[in-house]
Amino acid sequence: MSAVRYRDSTVVDFVVVGSGAAGGVLARELATSGFSTVVLEQGPRLTPADFEHDELKYWFLGAITNSDGRSPQSFRSDPEAVAKPTGMRPALWYARTVGGSSTHFTANYWRFHEIDFIERSKLGPIAGTGFEDWPITYAELEPYYSKVEWDIGVSGLAGASPFDPPRSRPFPMPPLPVKSSGVLFERGARKLGLHPFPAPMAINSQFYRGRAACISCGFCHGFACEAQAKSSTLFNMIPEAEATGRCEVRAHSYVVRVDTDAKGRATGVAYLDRAGREHFQKARAVVLAANGAETPRLLLGSASARFPDGLANSSGLVGKYLMMNYSARVSAVFEHELNEYKSVQVTRVIHDFYDADPRRGFYGGGGLDARIGPQPMMWAQRLGQEGPSWGSAFKARLREFPRNMIVLGHGTSLPVASNAVSLDPKLKDAWGRPAVRVTYKDHPDDLANARFMQDRAVEIMDAAGAQRVTRSPVAEQNFGMHLLGTCRMGNDARSSVVDRYHRTHDVPNLFLCDGSSLVTSGRGQPTMTIQALAFRAADHIARFARAGEI
């Protein structure tokens, strides 16, 4: 727990909102750089002893997520329609706990490729979208990708994929043991002339930096790791930040507003404690790392006379260009048991179809991986939706559980301005704050790409000798866990919210760094890149602070 305590009235160097994948990194980097830092987290602080293999609790009862009923959201696919409350299930799902979504992620940690940052230049514009180059290149981010691998802890095999971008260091740990799904995927992919490689995972394959090796329990996706083998910021960045004696992590602190002074500079943030009492933490600079849904929500909710459309929103782009990635799914049944519920979710990946290819007739590309399909309750629910749902036929299908695997095709989402996070005019959360309103409709190319990826997945499973292959319908999404693009970075203040250093164009001492910063969607698996951005942002923010340029 935090050794240092700051008073709200103490003007700390930085207040960081959010303690997840990005917030944890920023806190650790700023604190180790010598700055007093307060991290505010809306959720509780849990320990490994709190985490358990309880699928009902984690997937259906919202144990650590915003599906606990307190944070309702509304959804619409048509920007002209009135958004409807989604019920208890939000449209944009994330973990609300110290460590954020890095506590419950699957931990797929491939890097974005060089092309991801310069795609617009290579392919040209795409009508009706905000398809743009990033203001930074892969080469600028590369050292920070390596830093993620070594400081956060990533297992993998350098050079295993011929499509891998250049890297300055090998992985600090070898890949995790292959699973049956990985062996079959590798076999099928190689028959087709493709290039499978061991999945880079933010999970320890051996004892690393004080944390245990994975015990292969199988409960990664949607669960928190009681072995601390998953490289969640709760287990590495947060305690390291606190160990500096300069960082306080304050749980149950729900930030509702960023305030500014007469000069238009941020003065700190207002937040509600567990009892609903409002406090104000003063700070010399504010860093929002609250995720791609909550960061724009906070800016829009901080509108004032000086900033009537929301803070840092002179471009009008706060909340816009929401991207969620599309994961096309294929399930396959084999003759013998795979027991995919054991061990980590993914062990083999291909990137042969990563790059967009204009000859396909649409923009898009992606990676395919072999994985668990998923744990029993979620698996059985989906089974009933895609085939017989009752009677002897259903029971026979339930028995196929150990012989089942899935292949996911992780694809692109184009940035479309009408896909957005905004404030619902009516719906309120449990604290009386305007709820997140989500507007989302997949671009036709996103769906075409999903079908393309699904076709490739079917081919691989057929080549691997599957007895039966089932496609999940490719349909417009109304649910996402990759919350990207809603405060995009760019060099032009008219077409982006933050600059290349994550400083908002409008408020000099306000920085944003999380999934909202992404300019394009990559091909899924964004957390690795979000953390590389956070390490890079922290370097620059610390540099500005030391130079008195904040």
Place this chain on the structure above:
Amino acid sequence: MSDAATGDAAAREPATAVHTRRELLESALALLGVAAVSGFASTRAVASEARGSTALRYFSSGEAATIDALVAQIIPSDDTPGAREMGVARFIDHALAGFMAPLAPAFRLGLAEFELKCRAQHAGAEGFAALTSEQQIAWLQQVEHTPFFNSAQQLTVLGALSMPDYGGNHNGLGWQLIGFEDLHAFTPPFGYYDRDYPGFDAAAGKS
């Protein structure tokens, strides 16, 4: 109990039951997130106390008989145990009385309609539970696309495969059916196909 498991009275809000099959089908997570309403600090503890107890907490005995017969058709008992032996009806009763209470009113209405229509079509029968298995199957084929049946089906899955402390999955019979070993950790090989894996060879794909 951990912080996350603490119910928060301020967070309580009206139930938002999912009403259409379309919505249910669109989302494998349709039931996700009903906990805040009932506060699930004690969910499993309470469920656990009642474990083994046959006392009904939500349904009337008539409703319980219908549910028991219904879940037994969703996962039938044959050469291996089905939903009946797994205690699924008890799970649903406990869930609707507690941590899934928001779904209860809509579910109860659906159940009443299910029975009413069943009786209307089977003159003289004492309801769904009293029909022969063949008659039950024929009737379910008529109603299998209703929101009520869909909710019952989903709750059956949850009751069969959740931790036994919640009242279903009696003695792990649900896990036994699907071949899930309830162990805390595993070591390779995990399945048939990774037993004799020779090790990753990047060059193997380049020949």
